[in-house]
Amino acid sequence: MELKDKIVVITGGTKGLGKALALEFEQSGAKVIVSSRQGNDTENYIKADVRNENEVQSLAKTVIDKYGRIDIWINNAGIWLPHAPVEEIDMKRVHDMVEVNLFGTMYGAKAAIIQMRKQNFGTIINILSTSALEGRAGISGYGASKFAAMGFTQAIRKEVEEAGIKVVSIYPGGMQTNFFDEKQPANYQKYMDPQEVASKIVQNLQKDIPEEELIIKRPTA
């Protein structure tokens, strides 16, 4: 896909992977609109808490009113909880994490698909995690949110393919981002640079036939 002049929406596009993606798309000539819980409601940065469906719909409406279409919608906003065995988890925090990682992705995809069906084109990219591919001790809540988001993503891909809408799943391994501000994992220094991951995501999209299920693991040395 040629990215020049494409209208790209990135939820959680102000830090980490989302910010790196915004830079990569801008360098390819795309018009990028980012959102986060903060937002400053400028042209390119809109407040939209992905836990709130109305705010996500309003984000889509703002972009459509201004640009008339959405070419690419990236459900990137996500949160994390420090490692803990299940019996020590604060379930209120897990609930909030599921609101962001699962429901935020569902609200975003729904808002994008409503518009993309009218257009008969569009690409949705859901940022999942390698934690959606295997259960890992210490992150049962996070893993559950990402497994669920993966199931949702694979289901909507089948729903919308007839309408010319592509759905791409990305499974990154560990990246050095603000995700771990509360507590860094022990091997954090070995985590990937989010810019390298963003570059691979954009390169995949530029292929004639992008991979629908792209795993980006950190190199093992």
Ligand SMILES: NC(=O)c1ccc[n+]([C@@H]2O[C@H](COP(=O)([O-])OP(=O)(O)OC[C@H]3O[C@@H](n4cnc5c(N)ncnc54)[C@H](OP(=O)(O)O)[C@@H]3O)[C@@H](O)[C@H]2O)c1
């Ligand atoms: N870092 C990793 O090792 C890793 C590995 C695999 C997958 N991932 C996935 O990659 C994605 C990005 O994570 P990251 O590592 O780049 O994290 P990050 O540096 O913490 O950035 C997260 C972004 O999401 C926004 N955000 C958080 N809660 C939000 C909400 N309720 N509504 C709207 N925006 C919200 C944040 O902005 P505000 O806080 O200002 O709202 C920020 O822009 C997530 O889906 C994560 O699960 C990360």
